[in-house]
Amino acid sequence: MLEGDQFVKVAKIKRPQMIDLILEQLQNAILDGQLPVGTRLPPERELASALGVSRASLREALKAAALMGWIEIRPGEGSFVAKATSEKIIQPLSYVLMFDTENIGNIMELRSILEVETAGLAACRRSEEHLSEIRETMQRMEETASRNVEEFLEYDMLFHKKVDKAAGNPVLAKTNLILRELLREANRRVARLTEGRSTAIAAHHRIFTAIETRDEKAAREAALDHLKTVAGFVLDETRARANLIASPGAEVKGLAKPLLSHTERS
Amino acid sequence: MLEGDQFVKVAKIKRPQMIDLILEQLQNAILDGQLPVGTRLPPERELASALGVSRASLREALKAAALMGWIEIRPGEGSFVAKATSEKIIQPLSYVLMFDTENIGNIMELRSILEVETAGLAACRRSEEHLSEIRETMQRMEETASRNVEEFLEYDMLFHKKVDKAAGNPVLAKTNLILRELLREANRRVARLTEGRSTAIAAHHRIFTAIETRDEKAAREAALDHLKTVAGFVLDETRARANLIASPGAEVKGLAKPLLSHTERS
DNA sequence: CCAGATTTGTGGTCAGGCCAATAAACCTGT
DNA sequence: ACAGGTTTATTGGCCTGACCACAAATCTGG
Numbered sequence: 367m368l369e370g371d372q373f374v375k376v377a378k379i380k381r382p383q384m385i386d387l388i389l390e391q392l393q394n395a396i397l398d399g400q401l402p403v404g405t406r407l408p409p410e411r412e413l414a415s416a417l418g419v420s421r422a423s424l425r426e427a428l429k430a431a432a433l434m435g436w437i438e439i440r441p442g443e444g445s446f447v448a449k450a451t452s453e454k455i456i457q458p459l460s461y462v463l464m465f466d467t468e469n470i471g472n473i474m475e476l477r478s479i480l481e482v483e484t485a486g487l488a489a490c491r492r493s494e495e496h497l498s499e500i501r502e503t504m505q506r507m508e509e510t511a512s513r514n515v516e517e518f519l520e521y522d523m524l525f526h527k528k529v530d531k532a533a534g535n536p537v538l539a540k541t542n543l544i545l546r547e548l549l550r551e552a553n554r555r556v557a558r559l560t561e562g563r564s565t566a567i568a569a570h571h572r573i574f575t576a577i578e579t580r581d582e583k584a585a586r587e588a589a590l591d592h593l594k595t596v597a598g599f600v601l602d603e604t605r606a607r608a609n610l611i612a613s614p615g616a617e618v619k620g621l622a623k624p625l626l627s628h629t630e631r632s
Numbered sequence: 633m634l635e636g637d638q639f640v641k642v643a644k645i646k647r648p649q650m651i652d653l654i655l656e657q658l659q660n661a662i663l664d665g666q667l668p669v670g671t672r673l674p675p676e677r678e679l680a681s682a683l684g685v686s687r688a689s690l691r692e693a694l695k696a697a698a699l700m701g702w703i704e705i706r707p708g709e710g711s712f713v714a715k716a717t718s719e720k721i722i723q724p725l726s727y728v729l730m731f732d733t734e735n736i737g738n739i740m741e742l743r744s745i746l747e748v749e750t751a752g753l754a755a756c757r758r759s760e761e762h763l764s765e766i767r768e769t770m771q772r773m774e775e776t777a778s779r780n781v782e783e784f785l786e787y788d789m790l791f792h793k794k795v796d797k798a799a800g801n802p803v804l805a806k807t808n809l810i811l812r813e814l815l816r817e818a819n820r821r822v823a824r825l826t827e828g829r830s831t832a833i834a835a836h837h838r839i840f841t842a843i844e845t846r847d848e849k850a851a852r853e854a855a856l857d858h859l860k861t862v863a864g865f866v867l868d869e870t871r872a873r874a875n876l877i878a879s880p881g882a883e884v885k886g887l888a889k890p891l892l893s894h895t896e897r898s
Numbered sequence: 899c900c901a902g903a904t905t906t907g908t909g910g911t912c913a914g915g916c917c918a919a920t921a922a923a924c925c926t927g928t
Numbered sequence: 929a930c931a932g933g934t935t936t937a938t939t940g941g942c943c944t945g946a947c948c949a950c951a952a953a954t955c956t957g958g
Contacts, residue, residue, distance in 0.1 A: 650910075651910090685912085688913090706919095708918075708919040708920030708921075709921075
């Protein structure tokens with residue numbers, strides 16, 4: 367690419383495309399308040415002729431707008447201006463991170479940062495209802511530990527989801543969810559080990575107790591220990607796998623440098 | 633997902649849409665490495681018939697993929713698998729956020745968590761080269777403070793980018809970048825104030841010094857103070873705008889509860 | 899008055915066509 | 929033989945018109 371010579375700084379002339387213009391106009395209309403949330407857009411055929419474009423072009427724009435979360439298209443009904451939700455806002459993150467999945471160590475570090483703070487926030491903000499939801503999930507998780515690995519994993523995920531909820535920040539919750547999904551395969555390998563399941567249960571217990579007593583510091587410490595343990599499992603697994611694939615002695619990417627060094631703080 | 637009623641576990645029947653299926657297939661192909669970056673996709677007509685769909689449907693999918701940054705469409709040439717860049721993906725959403733005070737607070741909180749840890753990691757891991765890059769960016773930022781708001785903003789962004797780089801976690805860096813992009817509009821409003829620019833410069837100075845002396849604790853504190861200040865500016869601005877739009881006296885959503893309460897730790 | 903059948907409106911998809919931009923193959927004068 | 933412009937094939941951008949599937953509104957018989 368290397369756009370441009372080093373002498374003239376001309377923006378490459380790009381003929382504006384209909385779809386983009388439509389998209390822009392739609393965006394402006396929503397931002398100007400001309401189209402409040404919930405407003406129903408005119409039918410495609412009508413809107414297309416009003417804008418002076420074909421229905422096909424308009425549809426490409428509408429589809430794009432829908433994927434970006436601006437509108438919701440309901441077959442047989444019409445298109446409606448949608449509310450921006452935390453899911454939609456943070457969704458693009460997952461698209462970007464998808465290209466980095468081989469870099470498990472870095473994702474792990476990011477996750478540990480966020481989960482630690484999340485646990486701390488949950489300890490501060492949790493309500494009684496939050497607490498009982500977390501407790502219930504934890505108990506179900508313990509029950510399934512010796513029975514079904516997949517079910518255990520689901521309750522593991524759910525536990526963290528409930529903690530996220532208690533932390534009261536939907537954007538944070540969604541981000542955590544994405545990171546956990548990215549690491550789901552790694553976690554699955556850990557959960558297959560009996561030792562992995564029992565240590566996870568113990569860690570969740572500590573986290574729960576800390577949240578119950580509103581002890582922010584303890585919650586953060588418990589979460590950090592948990593994540594360190596999981597990271598240890600995962601990285602051992604990963605390293606083992608990597609060594610099977612790469613030449614022996616080859617460095618596993620992203621794991622050579624100090625990982626989780628933010629451990630030694632506070 | 634688990635998000636059902638507790639009685640019936642019916643997933644709402646949704647007729648899968650061609651475009652989404654195509655999109656999914658494309659995504660998988662890219663993630664599986666079947667389509668390395670730079671690969672040229674078959675012509676639309678050919679690909680459409682190969683997939684057994686109409687060219688119109690395929691086009692909607694390709695257009696969406698292009699907007700998400702997965703591919704690049706060059707008229708007269710073809711479609712090519714592209715490296716996803718976060719800026720392009722996020723840009724449209726940042727405007728929407730201006731009117732979403734609830735999530736601005738939440739995103740701010742998420743950003744503060746990550747930037748604080750990033751500063752700490754940068755203090756631990758930075759090299760001399762990192763340091764000089766950060767220093768240079770900071771100096772340029774100071775030079776432009778009194779001249780050009782847009783340029784100032786760019787250097788502001790760049791400063792944080794350099795700190796991210798020093799922290800040595802690309803995934804963390806990308807996430808931070810996305811969050812900053814999301815808040816770009818808000819930051820722009822802050823940077824327009826002379827006071828906003830001067831306090832930002834002072835804060836960056838503190839962060840730089842802490843990183844220079846490898847003082848992790850100081851780096852974290854400096855970053856936290858900085859973010860708290862920015863959050864104060866942003867939320868004041870947003871609140872003002874929100875009150876102009878919403879009915880007077882209406883509570884600004886999401887700001888009533890403790891924000892940035894993780895401040896009082898360590 | 900109401901339940902079921904029918905009509906109407908709407909998005910989802912398709913087929914085929916023309917135009918515009920690009921690149922590759924082709925001339926053409928030197 | 930070759931540098932230059934010119935033509936041609938390929939490809940994406942856009943349009944028209946049609947049909948299908950689904951949802952709501954309407955009609956109809958009891």
